Structures are given as structure tokens and as C-alpha cells.
Amino acid sequence: MTDTLTIRRPDDWHLHFRDGDIMRGVVPYTARQFARAIVMPNLTPPVTTAALAAEYRDRINEAVPQGVKFTPLMTCYLTDTTDPDDLARGFADGVFTAAKLYPANATTNSAHGVSDVAKLYPVLKQMETDGIVLCIHGEVTDHDIDVFDREAEFIERYMRSIVRDFPQLKIIFEHITTADAVKFVEQSSPNIAATITPQHLHINRNAMLVGGIQPHNYCLPVAKRELHRLALRKAATSGSPKFFLGTDSAPHLRGDKENDCGCAGIFGAPYALESYCTVFDEEDALEHFEAFASLNGPAFYGLPANEETITLDRAEVAVPEELDLAGQTIVPWHGGQTIGWRIAG
Ligand code: DOR
Numbered sequence: 001m002t003d004t005l006t007i008r009r010p011d012d013w014h015l016h017f018r019d020g021d022i023m024r025g026v027v028p029y030t031a032r033q034f035a036r037a038i039v040m041p042n043l044t045p046p047v048t049t050a051a052l053a054a055e056y057r058d059r060i061n062e063a064v065p066q067g068v069k070f071t072p073l074m075t076c077y078l079t080d081t082t083d084p085d086d087l088a089r090g091f092a093d094g095v096f097t098a099a100k101l102y103p104a105n106a107t108t109n110s111a112h113g114v115s116d117v118a119k120l121y122p123v124l125k126q127m128e129t130d131g132i133v134l135c136i137h138g139e140v141t142d143h144d145i146d147v148f149d150r151e152a153e154f155i156e157r158y159m160r161s162i163v164r165d166f167p168q169l170k171i172i173f174e175h176i177t178t179a180d181a182v183k184f185v186e187q188s189s190p191n192i193a194a195t196i197t198p199q200h201l202h203i204n205r206n207a208m209l210v211g212g213i214q215p216h217n218y219c220l221p222v223a224k225r226e227l228h229r230l231a232l233r234k235a236a237t238s239g240s241p242k243f244f245l246g247t248d249s250a251p252h253l254r255g256d257k258e259n260d261c262g263c264a265g266i267f268g269a270p271y272a273l274e275s276y277c278t279v280f281d282e283e284d285a286l287e288h289f290e291a292f293a294s295l296n297g298p299a300f301y302g303l304p305a306n307e308e309t310i311t312l313d314r315a316e317v318a319v320p321e322e323l324d325l326a327g328q329t330i331v332p333w334h335g336g337q338t339i340g341w342r343i344a345g
């Protein structure tokens with residue numbers, strides 16, 4: 001039995017940092033584990049230009065604890081009016097690493113998202129030409145589509161045509177939650193990949209809805225049936241280069257989750273690596289953990305893997321029920337539970 005695992009330092013390929021005091025409170029949790037992170041742009045107002053992204057990056061860098069090496073990788077929030085030249089220049093200047101497509105109103109702060117994918121075609125053409133990665137929140141938002149079907153429907157309505165019309169475009173199907181998405185990604189060309197969150201590997205929708213409503217297990221896309229969780233676990237732990245780590249850590253204060261209209265999002269950052277490692281251990285697939293956490297993501301983005309390493313030990317870790325965040329309270333993913341791995345040192 002493996003009790004200690006040393007892997008290259010991982011990166012988080014999907015993360016929400018927010019801004020202001022909350023951002024300053026959450027950045028250290030990520031920087032403790034990860035060398036880089038793809039920072040999502042759904043602020044209010046959203047990060048829609050290279051100038052806004054460069055300023056946001058500066059604010060994040062100021063929040064990184066002294067002596068810790070961490071690089072935020074910025075994304076452009078795509079809208080119906082995104083300027084392809086600003087995006088291309090921002091990418092060429094090293095400000096943008098990727099661009100994020102939120103269908104309008106799909107999730108937190110996505111009101112400015114894309115109302116019609118067809119309007120984005122000139123931008124997607126530019127991205128395909130320049131090799132800019134497109135990160136997609138793949139859910140349709142039409143009210144007549146059941147919330148549990150929104151990801152599968154997005155594949156049929158949009159994913160297939162985007163992939164067909166831009167065959168060289170690098171696309172990441174973000175935070176996939178269904179066997180349908182796993183199958184779509186597996187059957188697509190190598191320039192189509194997916195991130196998978198820890199929560200979608202650990203829970204199915206019962207964790208949100210059985211025994212009383214459990215707002216801390218609510219995120220978007222929502223967790224689905226058990227068969228989907230099992231398909232995600234199989235994909236993540238398979239060793240396939242198409243699947244990699246993206247926590248979708250999305251901090252909301254306890255009061256905003258435990259609310260008449262509770263926010264979607266799980267604060268996965270504090271024990272993210274330990275959470276994923278537990279899954280790989282349960283699946284008897286620790287030999288594939290480094291690929292998922294530290295190699296597949298950089299390879300897809302065309303970036304070098306990190307040189308430094310990180311070591312995990314098998315150990316019982318009691319995750320606190322809540323954490324202080326900017327003088328307020330937040331519930332971390334696994335809050336009040338015990339997980340089987342810890343970061344050594
Ligand atoms: O649950 C979610 N929370 N899903 C998202 O796509 C966005 C995120 C947030 O920003 O809170």
C-alpha cells in the first residue's frame with residue numbers, strides 16, 4: 001500500500017478568487033498547494049478586457065503570501081461584444097491565458113455572458129488562429145430545460161457545432177458532471193479536454209437533496225445521478241491526457257449559502273489536493289494522480305509542467321466545519337468530515 005506520494009507541483013485549471021477582502025482571504029489556500037491557477041473572470045463587473053485582467057492579476061499577486069511562488073493565469077470573460085483584437089493582443093502580451101464562455105445567466109455573475117454563440121464566431125475564429133484556449137461552462141440556460149439535463153443538452157445544441165466549425169480550436173469542457181460529457185470528450189479530437197472538480201467525484205445529487213436540503217453541496221452544474229459520478233471517477237483516474245484538475249472552488253459566505261436563495265458554489269480550495277488524492281486512492285489509481293493533477297493540464301495549455309514537487313501522506317485529516325474569511329464565516333468542502341490524505345510538511 002502506498003502511504004506517501006510525491007508528484008510534481010500541481011496547478012488548478014479552474015478557480016474563482018473573487019476580489020477585495022474575500023480574494024485576499026482565499027488566495028493563500030490555493031497558493032499553498034498549487035503553482036498556477038486559471039482564474040475565472042466572473043467578477044462584478046466581469047473581466048472583459050486585457051486592461052481589466054492585468055489590474056486584477058496585480059491585485060491577486062499582492063495577496064500571495066511572502067515567500068510563496070504562485071502564478072495566476074488570467075481569463076477573458078466573453079460577451080456578445082468581445083473585441084477579438086483586444087483578446088489577441090492580451091494573449092500575445094501574456095495577460096490572457098484563455099477565454100471563458102458563459103452562456104448568459106448560466107451561473108453566478110454570468111448575466112453578461114454570451115446570449116447567442118453565433119455572435120461569438122469571429123472571436124472563436126481568432127482564438128483558433130492564435131491558439132487561445134476556450135474554456136466553456138457547458139450548460140444551456142433555457143427555462144424549459146430541466147436543470148439536470150442542461151449539460152447534456154449543451155453538447156447537442158452547441159458543443160458539436162463549435163467543434164465541427166472550429167476543428168483546431170482548443171476547448172476545455174469545464175467542470176463536467178455527466179457520462180455524456182465524458183463520452184463526448186473521449187470521442188473528440190485531442191484538442192478537446194475537460195476539467196473535473198473534487199465534488200463531482202465525491203458526491204451525487206442525493207448529497208444535496210436527501211435528509212434535508214444541503215446547500216454546501218450545491219454548485220453549478222449540479223451534481224447528477226450516481227452513474228454520472230462513476231463515469232467521472234473512471235475518466236479522471238484513467239490516465240487519459242484529456243482530463244485534468246480544476247477545482248471550480250467558488251467561495252460564498254455561509255450566510256449566502258444558507259439562504260432563501262442560496263448561492264451556487266463550493267469552496268474547494270483549502271483541501272483540494274487531499275480531496276482528489278482520496279478519490280484516486282479509493283479507485284486504486286494513485287499511479288495516475290500526477291498526470292491528472294500536474295501533467296495533463298500544462299500539456300494541454302502548451303505550458304511546461306512545474307519543476308518543484310509536493311508530497312502527500314496517508315493520514316486522517318479532520319477538516320474544520322468552518323473557516324474564518326475576512327472576519328466572516330465560510331464552510332469549506334468536506335467541512336466537518338475526515339479525509340484520508342494530507343500534504344506533508
Ligand atoms: O457553482 C458555481 N459557482 N458554478 C459556477 O459556474 C460559478 C461559481 C461561482 O462563481 O460562484
Ligand code: ZN
Nearest residue numbers: 014016040248
Ligand atoms: Zn467555475
